[in-house]
Structures are given as structure tokens and as C-alpha cells.
Amino acid sequence: xxxxxxxxxxxxxxxxxxxxxxxxxxxxxxxxxxxxxxxxxxxxxxxxxxxxxxxxxxxxxxxxxxxxxxxxxxxxxxxxxxxxxxxxxxxxxxxxxxxxxxxxxxxxxxxxxxxxxxxxxxxxxxxxxxxxxxxxxxxxxxxxxxxxxxxxxxxxxxxxxxxxxxxxxxxxxxxxxxxxxxxxxxxxxxxxxxxxxxxxxxxxxxxxxxxxxxxxxxxxxxxxxxxxxxxxxxxxxxxxxxxxxxxxxxxxxxxxxxxxxxxxxxxxxxxxxxxxxxxxxxxxxxxxxxxxxxxxxxxxxxxxxxxxxxxxxxx
Numbered sequence: 001x002x003x004x005x006x007x008x009x010x011x012x013x014x015x016x017x018x019x020x021x022x023x024x025x026x027x028x029x030x031x032x033x034x035x036x037x038x039x040x041x042x043x044x045x046x047x048x049x050x051x052x053x054x055x056x057x058x059x060x061x062x063x064x065x066x067x068x069x070x071x072x073x074x075x076x077x078x079x080x081x082x083x084x085x086x087x088x089x090x091x092x093x094x095x096x097x098x099x100x101x102x103x104x105x106x107x108x109x110x111x112x113x114x115x116x117x118x119x120x121x122x123x124x125x126x127x128x129x130x131x132x133x134x135x136x137x138x139x140x141x142x143x144x145x146x147x148x149x150x151x152x153x154x155x156x157x158x159x160x161x162x163x164x165x166x167x168x169x170x171x172x173x174x175x176x177x178x179x180x181x182x183x184x185x186x187x188x189x190x191x192x193x194x195x196x197x198x199x200x201x202x203x204x205x206x207x208x209x210x211x212x213x214x215x216x217x218x219x220x221x222x223x224x225x226x227x228x229x230x231x232x233x234x235x236x237x238x239x240x241x242x243x244x245x246x247x248x249x250x251x252x253x254x255x256x257x258x259x260x261x262x263x264x265x266x267x268x269x270x271x272x273x274x275x276x277x278x279x280x281x282x283x284x285x286x287x288x289x290x291x292x293x294x295x296x297x298x299x300x301x302x303x304x305x306x307x308x309x310x311x312x313x314x315x
Contacts, residue, residue: 012068069091144181165184
């Protein structure tokens with residue numbers, strides 16, 4: 001294939017293996033549902049393996065998708081990336097979104113990817129973030145500590161930089177709120193004098209391998225909580241906010257559609273049910289109101305002297 005580096009196919013193979021590992025871990029955690037696989041091909045080059053899990057004990061709907069697409073770079077993408085129009089590209093990665101049945105188990109998303117274009121330019125991108133239906137500070141702190149541990153094993157600079165990047169990226173501008181409790185996000189991460197390409201890929205795989213343990217923490221902490229119609233109604237409204245971000249702001253959704261990716265795979269992140277209520281305001285003093293108040297950039301680990309108001313109007 002045009003424009004391939006010697007390590008492209010090993011990266012592709014390892015990401016496919018990561019998809020296998022995560023699917024096996026989630027099936028074991030759920031204890032009931034199994035993934036359904038669809039193989040697909042892209043007319044202009046490449047394809048992928050879409051895996052969807054539905055109606056489980058834990059997971060109501062989720063997807064763990066692998067793709068490797070390639071071909072001439074579409075003009076719109078080339079302009080956005082400041083690359084020559086028509087340059088041959090390769091993009092590969094694993095993308096995950098899970099919607100739990102239980103309203104206290106949060107929505108979780110992860111994406112790890114690799115991009116290269118003819119001429120040798122390459123980079124890694126991705127991240128993981130959590131969108132709780134109800135924010136539980138202790139669980140948010142545990143999640144962020146896990147991410148910091150993964151980051152610190154590769155660079156002490158990664159967590160604070162990628163955490164802030166996540167707060168900026170997963171921000172609902174039209175709602176003036178973060179999508180959830182954040183996580184880490186990075187893009188255009190390329191080899192330099194500090195980190196080799198091998199180092200950066202090792203970090204990316206380590207992040208991917210943290211997904212099932214991180215999600216298991218949330219499941220184990222919340223699955224025994226009682227709930228009723230009130231909590232399910234709130235879950236449907238919080239899912240609607242998730243839909244809004246993915247359709248209005250998410251660059252991954254736009255990239256997939258602009259490169260003629262498989263629509264069913266791109267939109268697998270949509271929840272099985274969502275609800276929009278006109279001009280809804282939670283009851284004062286309720287757990288629902290507390291969750292809305294928590295949707296701003298937060299220093300969950302107390303490692304900064306103060307939490308910067310990095311988004312204008314987010315407080």
C-alpha cells in the first residue's frame with residue numbers, strides 16, 4: 001500500500017488484539033451478553049470489525065470497534081490537518097462506548113488511534129472519559145488516579161496536560177457544561193527527542209488495557225444501588241446530552257463520516273433510548289441537581305494549586 005511505514009502493520013495487528021482483549025474482558029464482566037461481529041470494507045480502501053453487545057446483565061448497549069482505513073485524503077480532512085490534498089493516509093484504531101442498564105453505572109468512552117500520511121508524518125491520538133448519570137466524587141477520584149498512574153509510567157507531564165485537554169475537548173459549548181467527569185485526551189502525539197514512536201505506542205496500549213479495570217470499578221461500586229423510575233428518567237436525559245455532543249461537536253464522528261466510514265459503526269455510540277424534556281430543571285437539593293453542578297473542569301486529585309476556569313462561562 002502507498003505510504004506505509006515498516007511498523008504500520010504491526011500497529012494494526014496489535015490494535016486488533018487490543019479489541020479482542022477488551023471484548024473478552026467485558027463479556028466476562030457482563031456475565032450474559034456476547035458481542036456480535038460485523039466485518040465491513042470501505043470502497044476507497046480498508047475496513048474494520050464492528051462488535052456490538054446488547055441486553056446484557058450490565059451493558060444495555062455497547063460497541064468495541066476496530067478500523068483500518070486508507071486511501072487519498074479527502075479535501076476537507078486535508079485542509080483541516082494542513083496536509084496536501086489527495087495525500088495517501090492510513091488511520092487505524094479502537095473505539096468504545098458503553099451504555100449500562102443500571103442508571104448509577106456511567107457511560108464510558110475510549111478511543112485509541114494511529115494516523116500516518118505518505119512522506120513519513122505520523123501521530124497517535126485518543127483518550128478515555130466518563131459521563132456519569134450521577135456524579136460520585138469518590139469514584140471520580142479513583143478513576144482519575146488510575147489514569148494518572150498509567151500516564152506517570154510513561155511521562156509525568158502526560159496526566160496534567162491530557163486531563164486539561166480532555167476538559168477542553170469534552171465541553172458542551174451550547175450547554176456550558178462538561179460532558180462528564182473528564183479523563184484524558186490527546187492528539188497529534190508524535191515521536192520527538194523525549195519519546196520514541198515505540199514509547200508512545202506502549203503508552204497507548206497501556207491506556208487501552210486500563211479500560212476494563214476502570215469500567216469494572218464503576219460497575220462493582222454501583223450495581224447494587226437501588227433505583228426506580230426517577231433514576232431511569234434522569235438516565236435518559238443524561239444520555240440525550242451524550243448524543244448532543246457526539247452529533248454536534250465530536251471530531252471523530254465527523255472524521256468517520258467525511259472519510260466514508262461505515263455509518264452503523266460510527267453511530268454505534270448512540271444510546272438505546274434517550275429523552276429530551278423542555279426547559280427541565282432538577283429539584284433543588286436533589287442528586288440530579290448536584291450532578292449538574294459538578295459538570296465543570298475539576299481537579300479530582302488535588303494535584304494543582306487551584307482548578308483553572310479553563311472554559312469561559314463554565315462555572
